[in-house]
Amino acid sequence: MIELQEVSLCYGDKKILDKVSLSIKDNKIKAILGPSGVGKSTILKLILGLIKPNSGKILIDGVDITPLKESKLYPIRRKMGIVFQGNAxxxxxxxxxxxxxxxxxxxxxxxxxxxxxxxxxxxxxxxxxxxxxxxxxxxxxxxxxxxxxxxxxxKPAMILFDEPTAGLDPLSSKKILGLISSLRHKNNLGAVIVTHIIDDVFQVADTVSVLYKGEIIFDDETAKLHNSTHPFIKSILSDKILEQ
Ligand SMILES: Nc1ncnc2c1ncn2[C@@H]1O[C@H](COP(=O)(O)OP(=O)(O)OP(=O)(O)O)[C@@H](O)[C@H]1O
Ligand SMILES: [Mg+2]
Structure with missing residues (x-):
């Protein structure tokens, strides 16, 4: 349903995303995992059409939203629910x-x-x-x-969560992750979870994209993370919480 194709984005002269490609399927839970400040919330803003990339395409149900005007973005945004980090x-x-x-x-x-x-x-x-x-x-x-x-x-088809467990105690985090899992079974809903907490990924995500220094360094089923030989992924598997 959602696909980023070679998306690059700079804030001023600072390159945040460098040819990022990933796809998010209906009825699946996808995590985007990465350290603080790497550009995770930026990806959600791009998917919602709140900001435009410098290059690349963002397809929602096959439609590239990057050239669309505000008025054309409203019906597309309505397909997606968003839960902000601070709840708003x-x-x-x-x-x-x-x-x-x-x-x-x-x-x-x-x-x-x-x-x-x-x-x-x-x-x-x-x-x-x-x-x-x-x-x-x-x-x-x-x-x-x-x-x-x-x-x-x-009644969206997809729900986007920005750091759904940030600031919650372990029990509340577990409950929220349980709620997120239950959505797919009860409502047949897909979800994207942006997080820097690897336990969140293991608890709910079918697939995970790891964002590191502007690039996707892993994009596969969650269970396969353990097979990765990338030094950053090996370090997060041992440290659990990502700090830069
Ligand atoms: N509007 C903006 N103008 C300039 N720089 C920005 C802007 N928004 C974000 N940034 C910078 O871009 C980088 C990525 O920001 P983003 O909020 O996407 O990161 P994040 O991975 O969500 O981090 P966090 O874990 O802190 O939520 C950060 O270095 C941030 O300071
Ligand atoms: Mg963020």
Whole structure:
């Protein structure tokens, strides 16, 4: 469904991505693993068409989005849900209002249908009793579940997660990863997980692309990571958390 073909990107004169190619298939969970500052969030922004590459193509369902104008990008973005690293919840809105906000802004559903979808996400995320609470009352794991619910409410075909477990304690991380796995089985959803935590990859990803110094140095099934002879991959397998 998503394919990057030889995508290069510079910020000023700093080259971030150098001919990066990868493909993300429907109904699969793909991880993009790499150290801090390597360009992982940048790849998600490129997939959403929020920034343009200097060269290369980005195909979504076979359509190259790189030449498209904003208005043509909206329907493409709606195929994908995004869960930002910091969740990007609205502090002054209740959990129900947060869940329904973009739906009310973007889709002309009846209020009854909107409310039904909000209730579905409250149940899915296990947030019953918190409908009228403000985000500040919630733990980190619960806020993450609201952000996931808000992304799912559009019924996307693919969901993009930017560092879904960053800042969470081990138990909350495990729960969030369990939720991500369950999405594919329940909703037949594909996912991209950008992370610097190798345990996340082993817990949920079918395939993994490792990004290092602007290039993809591994792109295969997760289990095959152990066979890699690349020194960086060998070091992350022993150290677990990536630091530059
Ligand atoms: N708008 C921008 N202008 C200039 N440089 C930027 C911009 N956005 C990001 N960068 C730089 O590009 C590099 C890649 O950023 P990016 O946020 O994609 O990294 P990341 O892999 O997601 O890192 P992190 O683990 O910190 O989230 C970083 O060095 C960052 O400082
Ligand atoms: Mg990032």
């Amino acid at each position: 919840l609205f502090d002054s809105m209740t959990i129900s209002e947060n869940l329904g906000f973009f739906l009310r802004e973007n889709l002309r559903l009846t209020e009854q249908e909107t409310e039904k979808r909000v209730q579905e996400q409250i149940a899915f995320a296990g947030l019953q009793g918190y409908e009228d609470a403000l985000p500040e009352k919630l733990s980190g794991g619960m806020k993450k579940r609201v952000a996931i619910g808000r992304a799912l409410i559009f």
